[in-house]
Amino acid sequence: MKPLSLRAFFSIVAIALLLSFTSSSAHTHEKFIQCLHNYPHINSSSTTSISNSNVVHTQTDSSYTSTLNFSIQNLRFENTSLKPLVIVTPHQVSHIQATILCSQRHGLQIRTRSGGHDYEGLSYVSEVPFVVIDLINLRQIEVDEKNRTAWVQSGATIGELYYRISEKSKTLGFPAGVCPTVGIGGHFSGGGYGFLMRKYGLAADNVIDAHIIDVNGKLLDRESMGEDLFWAIRGGGGASFGVIVDWKVKLVSVPSTVTVFRVPRTLEQNATKIIHKWQLVANKLDKNLTVRINMNRVNSSKGGLTIQATFESMFLGGVEQLIPLMEENFPELGLVREDCTEMSWIESVLYIAGFTNGQTPEVLLNRTQSNVLFFKAKSDYVREPIPEVGLEGLWPLFYEDEAEAALVQFTPYGGKMDEISESEIPFPHRSGYMFHIQHLVYWEEKGEEVAQRHIKWIRKLFRYVEPYVSKSPRAAYINYRDLDIGVNNNKGYTSYRQASIWGLKYFNNNFHRLAKVKTMVDPLNFFRNEQSIPSLVSKGRK
Numbered sequence: 255m256k257p258l259s260l261r262a263f264f265s266i267v268a269i270a271l272l273l274s275f276t277s278s279s280a281h282t283h284e285k286f287i288q289c290l291h292n293y294p295h296i297n298s299s300s301t302t303s304i305s306n307s308n309v310v311h312t313q314t315d316s317s318y319t320s321t322l323n324f325s326i327q328n329l330r331f332e333n334t335s336l337k338p339l340v341i342v343t344p345h346q347v348s349h350i351q352a353t354i355l356c357s358q359r360h361g362l363q364i365r366t367r368s369g370g371h372d373y374e375g376l377s378y379v380s381e382v383p384f385v386v387i388d389l390i391n392l393r394q395i396e397v398d399e400k401n402r403t404a405w406v407q408s409g410a411t412i413g414e415l416y417y418r419i420s421e422k423s424k425t426l427g428f429p430a431g432v433c434p435t436v437g438i439g440g441h442f443s444g445g446g447y448g449f450l451m452r453k454y455g456l457a458a459d460n461v462i463d464a465h466i467i468d469v470n471g472k473l474l475d476r477e478s479m480g481e482d483l484f485w486a487i488r489g490g491g492g493a494s495f496g497v498i499v500d501w502k503v504k505l506v507s508v509p510s511t512v513t514v515f516r517v518p519r520t521l522e523q524n525a526t527k528i529i530h531k532w533q534l535v536a537n538k539l540d541k542n543l544t545v546r547i548n549m550n551r552v553n554s555s556k557g558g559l560t561i562q563a564t565f566e567s568m569f570l571g572g573v574e575q576l577i578p579l580m581e582e583n584f585p586e587l588g589l590v591r592e593d594c595t596e597m598s599w600i601e602s603v604l605y606i607a608g609f610t611n612g613q614t615p616e617v618l619l620n621r622t623q624s625n626v627l628f629f630k631a632k633s634d635y636v637r638e639p640i641p642e643v644g645l646e647g648l649w650p651l652f653y654e655d656e657a658e659a660a661l662v663q664f665t666p667y668g669g670k671m672d673e674i675s676e677s678e679i680p681f682p683h684r685s686g687y688m689f690h691i692q693h694l695v696y697w698e699e700k701g702e703e704v705a706q707r708h709i710k711w712i713r714k715l716f717r718y719v720e721p722y723v724s725k726s727p728r729a730a731y732i733n734y735r736d737l738d739i740g741v742n743n744n745k746g747y748t749s750y751r752q753a754s755i756w757g758l759k760y761f762n763n764n765f766h767r768l769a770k771v772k773t774m775v776d777p778l779n780f781f782r783n784e785q786s787i788p789s790l791v792s793k794g795r796k
Contacts, residue, residue, distance in 0.1 A: 282339070282362065283362075286359075287312065289359055290342075293352040293355070293356060308343065309343055309349060311342075312340055322337065322341060322378065325367055326370055327435070329626055329628045330629070330630070331379050334375075336381055338365070338386040339385060341386045342387050343388045345392075347465075350387060350467050350499070351471040351473070352471075353387055354471050354497065358780055361383070363383070363384040363385070363744075363783075364780075365377050365387070365783065366497050368390075369435060369437020371436045371441075373629075373736065374736070374785075381744060382744060382745055389408050389409030390409050390621075392407040393411075394410070395415055397419055399423050402426060402505045403504055403505060405502050406500060406501055408500060409437065409439065410437070411435050411438065412436045412437075413434025413603075413619065415430070416428065416430075417616070424510055425510055426505040426508065427506055427507075427508040427599050428450075429446070429457060430450075432606050432607055434617075435620075435622065435623050440493075441457060442488070442501055443458070443488070444458075444489060444491055444681075446458055447733075449606060451544065451671060452542075452543075452667070452671060453506075453541045453570060453669060455671065456679075458489040458679055460506065461488050461503055462504050464500065466487060466492070466496045469775065473499070482770075485679060485680070486680060486787075488679045489679040489680040489732075490679075490680035490771075491785075494781055494787040495771070496781060510598065511571070512596070512602050513568075513596050513597075514567060514594070514606065515565075516593075517566075517589060519587070520554065520560045520561065522554070522556070526645050528587060529645055530640075531584065531586045532664070533664075533688060533689065535583050535584050536584075536668070537667045537687075538668055539583055539584070539666070539668070539669075543569045544569075545567040546566055547565055547664040548563070548661060549562070549662045549664075550562060550564075573594045573596055577591060628704075629696045630695055630708060631692060632715075632730075633692055634693070634724065635683055635689075635691070636664075637686055644721070644722050648662070651711075651714065657695065659695065661694040662692070662693055662715075665689055665692070667687045671687075672684065673685075676763065680767075682761055682762040687724070690731065691719070691723065692731075693719075713738065727758045729762065732761075732785075735785065737785065739755070740752075740756030744784050752788075753788040760785075768787045769790050773790040777789050
């Protein structure tokens with residue numbers, strides 16, 4: 255018999271290992287599902303049985319693909335092979351408790367998904383056998399206008415929360431993000447930027463209670479979880495500590511009339527100098543006024559391409575108050591009354607989210623985006639103004655082919671953000687920062703080669719701005735997840751030192767306290783992913 259070539263031998267070994275893994279995974283997930291159905295705390299008290307076809311979705315179910323894909327917000331991860339063995343879409347707390355305990359019993363990891371906006375897909379992608387807890391059915395919102403609070407379940411979206419608040423009051427709002435399809439669970443637990451940030455801080459700054467299911471399957475509120483854990487889940491990434499079911503938030507006052515504008519300026523209209531001046535004043539403006547900048551390439555009116563900076567703003571007041579403020583502090587923009595529109599706060603939410611064609615607030619209840627694309631993002635923080643020469647060196651990058659749909663966004667700090675200690679919650683980026691940068695590149699064409707070209711481009715952009723951004727560490731924002739800055743060993747033990755490579759960038763001096771809380775509530779590191787808080791329990795003990 256002719257001997258096998260080395261290549262053929264390894265091919266046979268690989269196939270055998272794959273078949274073994276597939277068989278093992280199938281056996282594991284069957285045992286897991288059996289555990290769910292037999293779990294004693296479930297069927298005795300449930301209003302919806304976990305055996306209901308609308309709760310548990312396996313890869314052989316007709317509902318599996320549509321359930322998985324519905325909340326995928328980045329097409330980079332739509333066709334990956336790293337899919338969950340089972341998706342659980344709980345209708346009640348007991349379904350989550352059973353999933354946590356049965357996953358531990360049968361060696362499966364858990365990923366929790368609320369809106370699916372994790373920039374690296376960590377809420378529904380993993381290299382190890384795992385289960386997704388998709389909170390899409392847990393989206394109840396109860397607004398208490400009298401006490402100016404609301405309970406909101408983690409599966410609700412920002413848009414749904416805004417809409418429910420506006421149903422009850424025209425002068426109450428909440429300081430959260432711009433994109434209405436972002437899920438509450440991830441947004442709140444990572445911080446939560448928005449146009450009310452300079453007035454009222456982050457979404458996480460305005461959380462006053464929560465319910466979390468811990469590694470033991472216990473449902474805890476603020477009192478029973480203790481202040482350390484309550485501190486950790488408000489900006490430290492909730493998925494490291496358990497499954498957060500809902501949040502109690504304090505609502506904030508908004509005037510009956512706010513003013514918005516969106517003013518574009520190209521390089522030919524002196525955009526570089528205007529951006530430079532913006533850096534000097536944006537974080538010092540009245541805290542009722544937020545002006546951010548979106549920079550991208552556009553077709554020039556003179557032919558060819560140019561860079562456009564769009565100055566986008568929301569002011570908590572009328573245009574008669576806004577114009578003098580801008581004339582005094584930022585005359586370089588040349589804002590005039592004709593640029594401005596007065597409206598209600600909820601209408602400003604629609605405007606800033608891009609709904610400018612007369613849509614009603616009901617559009618905020620739509621959980622799907624109309625244009626889901628492939629994208630890669632990064633983030634930075636700035637302490638000193640980027641000089642004009644630094645901005646001028648940035649523009650040529652936008653003329654490269656991969657930058658056709660690239661965006662760089664500057665969001666100003668100051669106001670309330672300067673007044674909150676960096677240790678108040680895990681989110682540390684407070685006083686001393688002038689503004690935050692989000693770097694984004696989108697593309698539409700499928701294929702790994704196309705993806706890598708665009709990712710290479712944004713990494714080059716990231717290297718270019720390094721001299722102008724924060725250092726030691728180069729800070730990053732966990733809600734703009736970026737695995738380039740460091741990852742855990744998801745298949746094995748990760749030391750605190752290794753996790754610090756990325757952890758200090760997200761959390762700075764708060765990272766060690768987060769690890770201590772993790773060790774207290776989940777010492778064996780069950781709730782983990784590529785950028786989860788590590789336990790301080792040693793490898794030997796684990």
